[in-house]
Amino acid sequence: MTIKILALSGSSRRGSYNQRVLDVSARGAFEAGADVKTIRLADFKLPLYDADEEAEHGSPDSAQALQKLVAQHDALLIATPEYNGGYTALLKNAIDWISRPCPDGSPGTALFAAKIAALVSASPGQLGGLRSQTGMRTVLEKLGVLVIPGSFALSAAHEAFTENGGMKDANAERLLLAVGERLARAASRLK
Numbered sequence: 424m425t426i427k428i429l430a431l432s433g434s435s436r437r438g439s440y441n442q443r444v445l446d447v448s449a450r451g452a453f454e455a456g457a458d459v460k461t462i463r464l465a466d467f468k469l470p471l472y473d474a475d476e477e478a479e480h481g482s483p484d485s486a487q488a489l490q491k492l493v494a495q496h497d498a499l500l501i502a503t504p505e506y507n508g509g510y511t512a513l514l515k516n517a518i519d520w521i522s523r524p525c526p527d528g529s530p531g532t533a534l535f536a537a538k539i540a541a542l543v544s545a546s547p548g549q550l551g552g553l554r555s556q557t558g559m560r561t562v563l564e565k566l567g568v569l570v571i572p573g574s575f576a577l578s579a580a581h582e583a584f585t586e587n588g589g590m591k592d593a594n595a596e597r598l599l600l601a602v603g604e605r606l607a608r609a610a611s612r613l614k
């Protein structure tokens with residue numbers, strides 16, 4: 424059975440390095456036989472989570488759409504940019520909304536509990552967003568997601584790409600492809 428992977432990034436920036444590394448890893452998963460759907464979180468207009476707003480107006484349609492997408496996929500491939508040593512608000516806010524009750528009353532947290540995930544990141548800095556991965560791993564594991572050990576953090580990301588968007592370092596590209604491939608294979612074994 425074909426594994427379905429939902430790929431998303433915590434950056435909405437045009438030309439985002441994290442989007443680029445996500446795309447390479449997604450290609451690795453696709454080449455390993457997975458069906459990969461890449462979404463842009465910025466396309467889901469989510470307000471900052473506010474419990475009073477939720478109590479009065481319920482969950483926004485965009486949060487429900489994300490819940491549906493997570494439910495429809497076996498695995499998550501996440502690119503997690505680093506802001507001040509942690510993950511971005513865009514990514515965490517989306518996870519917080521998804522974790523809230525679904526329209527049928529079932530807990531959103533249950534959507535994560537059976538999932539497997541892989542992380543990648545990119546940063547102009549020397550650690551390539553590794554600290555963000557550590558924080559995101561903690562969040563996902565708290566939700567019951569099995570985060571696979573193999574990940575990749577691309578350092579000096581501002582120098583890593585050619586003008587047409589390709590990767591200059593074939594080894595870095597190979598490692599990113601391998602993250603997607605490993606996720607597809609691990610998800611397949613679990614299914």
Ligand SMILES: Cc1cc2nc3c(=O)[nH]c(=O)nc-3n(C[C@H](O)[C@H](O)[C@H](O)COP(=O)(O)O)c2cc1C
Pocket residue numbers: 434435436438439440441442504505506507508509545546547548549550551552
């Ligand atoms: C508010 C802010 C804080 C940042 N803090 C860090 C940081 O702690 N570590 C790091 O490696 N890069 C940091 N950066 C640089 C980001 O890694 C860089 O902007 C990167 O390009 C963001 O990912 P993107 O290209 O996918 O948008 C920060 C950027 C911003 C805007």
